[in-house]
Amino acid sequence: MSKKNVLNTSRKLPVLLLVLTFLGCTQVKENNSSKEPQKNTGQIPHLEKQGSSTQLIVEGEPFLMLSGELHNSTCGGFDLMRPVWKKLTQKNLNSVIATVSWELVEPEKGKFNFALVDSIIAGARKEDLKLVLIWFASWKNGGSIYIPSWVKRDYEKYPRAKDEQGKSLEILSTFGNASCEADAEAFATLM
Numbered sequence: 001m002s003k004k005n006v007l008n009t010s011r012k013l014p015v016l017l018l019v020l021t022f023l024g025c026t027q028v029k030e031n032n033s034s035k036e037p038q039k040n041t042g043q044i045p046h047l048e049k050q051g052s053s054t055q056l057i058v059e060g061e062p063f064l065m066l067s068g069e070l071h072n073s074t075c076g077g078f079d080l081m082r083p084v085w086k087k088l089t090q091k092n093l094n095s096v097i098a099t100v101s102w103e104l105v106e107p108e109k110g111k112f113n114f115a116l117v118d119s120i121i122a123g124a125r126k127e128d129l130k131l132v133l134i135w136f137a138s139w140k141n142g143g144s145i146y147i148p149s150w151v152k153r154d155y156e157k158y159p160r161a162k163d164e165q166g167k168s169l170e171i172l173s174t175f176g177n178a179s180c181e182a183d184a185e186a187f188a189t190l191m
Helices: 003-010 084-090 115-126 177-190
Strands: 017-020 028-031 032-036 048-051 054-060 067-069 095-101 130-136 160-162 168-172
Touching: 084 115, 095 115, 115 130
Parallel strands: 067 095, 095 130
Antiparallel strands: 017 130, 028 032, 048 054, 160 168
8 A cells, every 4th residue: 555545545444554564474274293484475354245144365364363462561671572572372273463552663753663573573573473453643542651751742733632621632533634644654654
């Protein structure tokens, strides 16, 4: 998807974006007594209607997520994640839900750092886990705590919601075009 399409589409999407990002892992199927990795079909994971139900299809096959979801701040540092990977596989999970925070990937406007994201992807691949990334950006549970400091400091360019008395809250206004565009641009860059 082009950056322009993401910018245009983001205005129409719900506030919360969930990104299914199943990366570089192979699903293992039992074949007699040996394990053979299933061939990657190159097909993007998607939802498929099957009668009255909807299935998640990964690598051309229905996929039941036996997933662990990490705490919001677990993906906030390399040292926080290192001990987690083995614990996930010891629980016989096949997938993990992790967060990507706008404030950590774009600490300065236009300057991106994806080292933490790369580390999450590498950790999931190493442990043969499918990965779901959740984008924490303009809003999360009605608050704007994951926005970069350069957005937090500029109330004029990135306006805040106001309470009944007209006092600015620490929540981005849904009517702020600049914040919507900056969020969408960061998301498009991540993708």
